[in-house]
Amino acid sequence: MSMDITIWLRDVWKTYVDGERVVTALKGVNLSVKRGEIVGIQGPSGSGKSTLLKIIAGIERPDRGDVIVEGYNLNMLDENGLAMLRNTVVGYIPQDLGLIEELTIYENIELPLLIAGMPRNERRARVLSVMEYIGLKGKEKAKPSRLSGGERQRVAIARALVNTPTIILADEPTANLDWSNAVKVLELFRKIRDDFNTTIIIVSHDPRVMKYTDRSLLMCDGFLSENKLLE
Ligand SMILES: Nc1ncnc2c1ncn2[C@@H]1O[C@H](COP(=O)(O)OP(=O)(O)O)[C@@H](O)[C@H]1O
Ligand SMILES: [Mg+2]
Incomplete structure (x- = not known):
């Protein structure tokens, strides 16, 4: 192969x-x-x-x-x-996104790093850099229910990306x-690939x-x- x-x-x-x-x-x-x-x-x-x-x-x-x-x-x-x-x-993004409504956006994106056992300071640097990359800066303390559909999808993408999957x-x-928000998400996938x-x-x-x-x-x-x- x-x-x-x-x-x-x-x-x-x-x-x-x-x-x-x-x-x-x-x-x-x-x-x-x-x-x-x-x-x-x-x-x-x-x-x-x-x-x-x-x-x-x-x-x-x-x-x-x-x-x-x-x-x-x-x-x-x-x-x-x-x-x-x-x-x-693998970064898997389920259709229902699987965001945890009780956690903030920051905490949702941090979760895979907690599970992976990454130290706190490294987690913080990694979550903030992914949030900036995805265009979610400033949303750290928000709960998922406060976001638009496009933003929620981006949080799910950020959470999938945070562990640097291939x-x-x-x-x-x-x-x-x-459709206009759909295109933005599809263009984000192309950017991630590029x-x-x-x-x-x-x-x-x-x-x-x-x-x-x-x-x-x-x-x-x-x-x-x-x-x-x-x-
Ligand atoms: N956990 C499950 N238990 C029983 N049937 C399932 C389960 N998951 C999917 N199916 C069935 O398998 C078929 C394919 O489902 P799925 O893979 O979800 O299709 P799609 O994502 O294309 O809509 C469907 O008939 C669905 O009802
Ligand atoms: Mg399906």
């Missing part, structure tokens, strides 16, 4: 059993992403996009197939190994934004988002393929 492949999946399957309901969310997914690439994954609701991101992030495990992320074979990692992956390699996985990052050579996967049901990616794929009923809708 070439060194500049950062994410590699082969024949990945995932089935959920929920009472009587059995859903196969991923049906033999193959994927290969190069370092510094921004890949878009478009597809309708329920097609398996979030499941795919969670498997790459090490939040869900596949039933079958290989997942290699930054050289780690995720099937070989135990729960501690997957937690290490999430704390160091990969960012963003689940529907524009779903709750009007500045840090971060590999980024952006999942969205919105075909307009795909124009802001280098390459787009289509997820349909658990199958991932080239996106021919845009050509």
